[in-house]
Amino acid sequence: MKRLLNESKYYNINLRAVSKSKAKCKIYLDNTIYDIDKEISFDSENTEPTSTTHFVDALASSIIFSITNYDNKHDNVVDEIEGKFSFQLTDPLSYIGVIGYDGEPKIDKVDLTLYIVSFAEEKELTKLCEKAMKNSIILNSIKDSIKVNTRIKLVY
């Protein structure tokens, strides 16, 4: 009984992360196994996802899904949606070990523009997004530590 009550309140996601060579991190998650090579890359030519890109795309897609899921259940007025996200990483130089920089590197701000293709009015869409984003798992998890500035723009 206690277990059932627990499961109704909490859902656990379990994974195992293993680093043998220190060069990469292997993730074992449910039925999926994948490698992450770096925590972050400052190389503009890099094409491999990093810990940081996984984090930012998780937030981005979580917000988008929260809106499309909410809209599917309620108003069904969103035809298409595109989010433009800008993440600000503070203290990148301390991360790469530049002498004289010792701040804690962290993402502390996200600027987000949500372009929504819809027949609805902008006010209606803004309300819809505000309600929907309350159900975004990732946003809810980080909103107290990262400032998220959201702008909504209606596109005809």
Added chain:
Amino acid sequence: MQKTYPLFPTSLIGSWPRSREVLLAQRQHRNGKMSDQEFNDLIERETARIIKIQEDEGLDFIVSGELSRDNYCSFVADRIGGVELLSMNDVVDYIADKQSFEDILDVLDVPSIAIRNAICTGKLEYHPIAVNELKLLKKYTDKPVKITLPGPYLMTRSMWLAKLSKKAYSSKEELGQDVVKILQQEIDNLQELGVDVVQFDEPVLTEVVFTEGKTRSFMCAALAEKKDPHDELEFAKSLLKPVMDHVDRRKSYASLHVCRGNWSNDESILLSGAYTPLLDLFEYVDPDILTLEYSTPRAGDFSTLMASKQIRENDIIGLGVENPRLHQAESVDFITDKVKEALEYLPPERIFLNPDCGFATFANRPVNQEEFIVNKIHSLVEASKNSKK
């Protein structure tokens, strides 16, 4: 051209801001949520209204406003077979300079899904392009009318996306030949109905000569693959010449409109430079009218265009005297001063007056609003009258 027109005749370039109702209808129609009949009825009502505004204000050539078009070029996807309307989001994988593309989206403050290109995905098949617009014009006005079409170089360059277009054509040159044939068929149909000016829009020519290897690929997804400007201009000439020559000049004026982009209200990021690198093309293509922008310093000095003897002695200049992106109407004095400058080189019968470009080149990103446009038309017409004195 046997018809005669008043001195300093006035016209708009072509596009007019769509009402919210039209913008919504465009999308509903595209998504199959509005019937052809309902959509066409709305376009007809709105076009008739815009024609009346132009007539009331006294413009000499009337345009349709291009209201049913998604934008000045991509609308051909709705009209020509073998062409699909793809958003930049669909084709971004094929764009070489993605960062530059991102920068443009930032400046425009638009999503990638809102910028659509007509991409060739099969053999082109002719269906009327602007014939319905002409029919509406003829139904609602007895004044001379102008029809605007995307030029063959713009069409070919924006349609060509090697990975998708090679299913039907081995090269962009081969595609270009069919584009020319399509436009020739359209010219035949337009001239049969009766059209006073057929204007071909070729803004990408300035992208070729003024961007020095960096191309703002929102205009043409595949322009990143462009060759050096000389080869591109030769290609443009090979497409424009047979189209322009196909216009029966006894019935209609053939006009070539070249601007430097009309996609932002920020003048500092738009292209600048005199038309000098295009003079050779202008001479070779030999339109009746060169419809060019001259209202801002970005276009260079008028004298640089007049360096061409052929242009100076033969061509009509559709003189751009108003910035379509400015809300404030240009003063009558500003426009008449521009006319005076042109009169130093040209006889009055070879000076037509118009804004630099359209007011809503892209349907969902108009650069001006109707209430301001009416004032601008008023100034244009008044300046024309003053210039005749």
